[in-house]
Amino acid sequence: MKPGFLMVVSGPAGVGKGTLVSELIRLNEQTLLSVSATTRAPRPGEEDGVQYWFKDRQSFEQMIHEDQLLEWVEYCGNYYGTPVDHVTASVAEGKIVILEIEVEGALNIRRIFPDAVLVFILPPDLETLKKRLSGRGTEPEDVIYRRLKRAEEELSFLSRYDYFVMNVSIPQAVEKLTKIIDAEQRRVNRNPELVQRFQVV
Ligand code: 5GP
Numbered sequence: 001m002k003p004g005f006l007m008v009v010s011g012p013a014g015v016g017k018g019t020l021v022s023e024l025i026r027l028n029e030q031t032l033l034s035v036s037a038t039t040r041a042p043r044p045g046e047e048d049g050v051q052y053w054f055k056d057r058q059s060f061e062q063m064i065h066e067d068q069l070l071e072w073v074e075y076c077g078n079y080y081g082t083p084v085d086h087v088t089a090s091v092a093e094g095k096i097v098i099l100e101i102e103v104e105g106a107l108n109i110r111r112i113f114p115d116a117v118l119v120f121i122l123p124p125d126l127e128t129l130k131k132r133l134s135g136r137g138t139e140p141e142d143v144i145y146r147r148l149k150r151a152e153e154e155l156s157f158l159s160r161y162d163y164f165v166m167n168v169s170i171p172q173a174v175e176k177l178t179k180i181i182d183a184e185q186r187r188v189n190r191n192p193e194l195v196q197r198f199q200v201v
Contacts, residue, residue: 002030003190004094006087006113007181008106011121012151014133016167018051020121021100023174028181031096034087037063040078043138053083071101071108076146080105096181103157117184119177120161124168 011017025031037053039060048054055063060079063069072081082099090097099109109116123129129151134144158164165176188195 001094002185004030004091004096005184005190006091006097006099006109006116007031007184008099008101008109008116008118009121009177010101010103010106010118010154010157010161011167012123012129012154013147014129014151015121015123016132016170016173017100017121019170020165020167020173020177021098023170024177025098027174028096028178030094031098031181032090034082034097034099036080036082036099036101037069038078038080040080055079070112071105073102073104075102076143076150082109103154103160107157107160115190117163117180118161119163119165119180120158121173122158122164122166124166 009017009021021033025033035049035051035053037055037060039055039057040052042048042052042054046052046054057079060072060081063081063083064072068084069081070084070087072079074080080101082101082105087097087099099105101109106118110118123132130148133148133151139147163180165173165180167173184190
């Protein structure tokens, strides 16, 4: 059995990481998305339990107090957090659990799980990112401005990540993510049974 692990995917808003992650999950049956909890309002088309578990602030704070979250942050005025639920059990069962989370959460995950793989999704260049951020059309001006500032901050965390994938085209970027998964599964330290099997002396 190929080993499972946690794969954190981050990148500034507007870089297309949501699309990449859903495509990766559609194509690779060993992968599984960790559905985060958030107090942000659902965007058109988003469903509870699919993109996020949508919570009010009180329920979210209760989750914090009851230790139901592996990590959580306040981002642009809303809470976001990773439910503990099935994460570790799924990894133990050989799943690649994908956490699509921002940079602070990513570093917290690394502290808890030093084996987690951190992947940063980059835009082809900064101009493209700015265009994508203003062009989404689903958010008011002040939100776009805050996200742009936040995008700059997030990019400053790039050096703390293990891999980058530049999102020039979706199929190419998904292929790169697949290659990262493949390489990580071939790490000798993720395969103790294989090491054991080949110890003849
Ligand atoms: P959005 O509101 O655009 O869906 O997400 C805003 C940011 O929150 C994105 O960078 C997304 O990756 C991040 N995010 C989503 N869920 C979580 C989570 O559970 N924990 C953390 N730390 N960040 C999250």
